[in-house]
Amino acid sequence: MNQATQSQLKVPATYMRGGTSKGVFFSLQDLPTEAQVAGEARDKLLMRVIGSPDPYGKQIDGMGAATSSTSKTVIVSKSTQPNHDVDYLFGQVSIDKPFVDWSGNCGNLSAAIGPFAIHAGLIPAERIPQNGIVTVKVWQANISKTILVHVPIVNGFVQETGEFELDGVTFPAAEIQVDFMDPADGDGSMFPTGNLVDDIEVPGVGTFNATLINAGIPTIFIDADAIGYQGTELQDDINNDEQALAKFETIRAYGALKMGLIERLEEAETRQHTPKVAFVAKPKSYLSSSGKPVEQGEVDILVRALSMGKLHHAMMGTAAVAIASAACVPGTLVNLAAGGGDKDSVTFGHPSGTLKVGAKANNTNNGWVVEKAIMSRSARILMEGFVRVPSDVFE
Known part of the structure; x- marks a missing residue:
């Protein structure tokens, strides 16, 4: 040996x-x-x-x-x-x-x-x-x-x-088509606070609207303009800004607390994977990270998401499920940024380009339920x- x-x-x-x-x-x-x-x-x-x-x-x-x-x-x-x-x-x-x-x-x-x-x-x-x-x-x-x-x-x-x-x-x-069946949290509501839009008060950052959803992965959606962004940002715009990253981590920790995922703020430090923070905006044209143009008319909504403390280079698959689920529920921030109304799919712009995701949602006696979310991967x-x-x- x-x-x-x-x-x-x-x-x-x-x-x-x-x-x-x-x-x-x-x-x-x-x-x-x-x-x-x-x-x-x-x-x-x-x-x-x-x-x-x-x-x-x-x-x-x-x-x-x-x-x-x-x-x-x-x-x-x-x-x-x-x-x-x-x-x-x-x-x-x-x-x-x-x-x-x-x-x-x-x-x-x-x-x-x-x-x-x-x-x-x-x-x-x-x-x-x-x-x-x-x-x-x-x-x-x-x-x-x-x-x-x-x-x-x-x-x-x-x-x-x-x-x-x-x-x-x-x-x-x-x-490869991937179907995420009944992607909402099996132990509770897809919207853990019971609201489609909540006010989140984050000390040192501000108070702003958020959609808190648990579908695919627990996700905190906020409007880009509420935190001073366009929704067209690429990784370097945020990942090279330590103050911005600290702000997002603070938002994430207070969102986790409001969603009931943690009991004490400091628990967020060892729960880096969940929840995610994402910000949304109405469609605009921009250049993706590869230099390929994404035209305003190609997308329904812009979404940028952070994972493990950094802006993601594209979009996490589970966050894409959350986007699809939130988009098909009228009145969420995601749905409103995508134009509002009833939807069964959206195409969103992310730093690397675009992605189409679909979901089927029903409003039941127990609140909103998503039967499945669908996307293509390889x-x-x-x-x-x-x-x-x-x-x-x-x-």
Whole structure:
């Protein structure tokens, strides 16, 4: 046995892109025994795989790439739920702090769960046609929700290449439709305060209107002009402004408190993944981060969202579900910025371009309910084999 093998563990893993994110995927049974159950050992392993915590903020000594979109881990297993194929557990690894946030889903990586499940042998061979679509029924274990991932199959294999273009992803690929079923919080109202619009008082920042929604992922929507923005901003406009980032984090913490996600303000520090903060504006023309023009007439609304303390380069998939859900409920800030009235889909502008999302909402005796939110994504295996971590990782 050579020294490298002695000093490091080899863990089977797959590095995948899903939507505008990428992460390290594991089959549960491939993890070291200590990490097959939730707890400190699992968190230590995943942090070391990704290269966190890193006070330099670069994750040089790991698989992460120093952004919220790439500091991600996924564990997939045969489903423990009736009538589901696989369980999907998502861990958002903090870049500079020693914790893994298990409080929410990653909507972008949801698109990769179907292809990974097939690749990992978790879907019976008889379910896979020579040519056609396999619908993989996924149980999202973080939030106890069902996701349907429609995976294209060509010549008996997952189709990964194709002509579908997704703004925020450089190369085209095969289109994968993802259905987020009943995406609102199963334990309470989609609008946790009972209101479509609330006043939020944030000390040192101000008081302004907000739509607080729990669909896809808990999200705080505010009007761009209420905080001095246009809605056309790109990453550098905000991520290079420490005062702006601090302001958004303060808004996020007070919003989390109002949504009942935390009991004390300081708890927001270790709950970085949820809720998200997003700001919305009526359509305007702008240049996307790639230099491609986005024309006012192409979009219904502009949305910018922050993830893990930074403006996202495109849009988180779960936040896109929140956008779709809020847009189809008349009277929310998202719906009003998109022109108001009844809607079943919107096309929104984000820093990398545009995205169309759909949702079906009904006003019931128990309040507004979204049956499902739909979007198209793509996914691709980037690398497969083993990740290595120092063998003292659990000490």
